[in-house]
Amino acid sequence: MNATGLGEAHSRSEHPRARRMSRDQRREQLLGTALRVFSEGGYHATSMDEIATAAGVSKPVLYQHFPGKRELFLALVEFTLRELSERLEASLSAADTDKERVRNVIDTHFGFVCTSPVAHKLVFSADLMSFPEVAAQLDEFYERVAEAVAALLGPNAGIPALQATLLSRGLVHMVQSSAVFWVNHPDSGPRAEVQEQVFRLAWGGIRMLDEDRAEGAPRLSGDDHA
Numbered sequence: 001m002n003a004t005g006l007g008e009a010h011s012r013s014e015h016p017r018a019r020r021m022s023r024d025q026r027r028e029q030l031l032g033t034a035l036r037v038f039s040e041g042g043y044h045a046t047s048m049d050e051i052a053t054a055a056g057v058s059k060p061v062l063y064q065h066f067p068g069k070r071e072l073f074l075a076l077v078e079f080t081l082r083e084l085s086e087r088l089e090a091s092l093s094a095a096d097t098d099k100e101r102v103r104n105v106i107d108t109h110f111g112f113v114c115t116s117p118v119a120h121k122l123v124f125s126a127d128l129m130s131f132p133e134v135a136a137q138l139d140e141f142y143e144r145v146a147e148a149v150a151a152l153l154g155p156n157a158g159i160p161a162l163q164a165t166l167l168s169r170g171l172v173h174m175v176q177s178s179a180v181f182w183v184n185h186p187d188s189g190p191r192a193e194v195q196e197q198v199f200r201l202a203w204g205g206i207r208m209l210d211e212d213r214a215e216g217a218p219r220l221s222g223d224d225h226a
Contacts, residue, residue, distance in 0.1 A: 027065050039118045077134050080119045081141040084112050089148050102203050106195050109179040145172050
């Protein structure tokens with residue numbers, strides 16, 4: 001189940017008695033309920049009692065899946081980041097040229113903040129001082145995605161692997177922060193227009209790296225015109 005599905009699933013969890021589910025189904029239901037309750041009340045003001053009540057289960061059932069509120073929150077962060085990284089990797093694999101891959105990375109990020117706004121806000125707006133584990137999970141997420149991007153873009157641009165990862169990480173951070181800013185400031189422009197501007201900035205820099213290569217170096221695939 002994806003983060004959107006988690007958000008939809010909570011509507012079935014508000015009955016006093018939850019239906020029997022497999023362990024995996026119950027875990028997903030509890031994550032969906034926690035997502036909603038955390039987003040409404042905030043992490044610190046939300047209790048495990050509230051989450052159990054909203055899910056229609058007893059506290060012992062909730063604790064069978066998550067030892068405490070912190071562990072529940074971290075599981076929700078892990079679930080969200082895993083889904084987003086899977087979407088990004090799939091979008092990279094679906095493209096035939098580097099230009100398409102950059103477009104897909106941008107479109108996937110913007111699509112995620114649109115289709116899973118609650119999950120996205122909860123994870124990327126977390127208090128990292130209170131949750132060093134979230135900071136570590138975010139760092140792992142950025143590293144994993146950057147390596148996936150670098151593995152495809154680096155060889156075509158003639159960039160050493162480690163440098164390609166560094167530059168790809170910068171690209172992912174830029175796209176991520178742009179998507180967050182846009183969703184918080186929708187008056188900054190329509191999604192298609194904003195994505196195009198972000199793409200022009202990103203692709204222009206990547207193309208310039210290629211143009212700076214020595215004559216005869218591998219060229220980036222795809223149309224050279226933004």
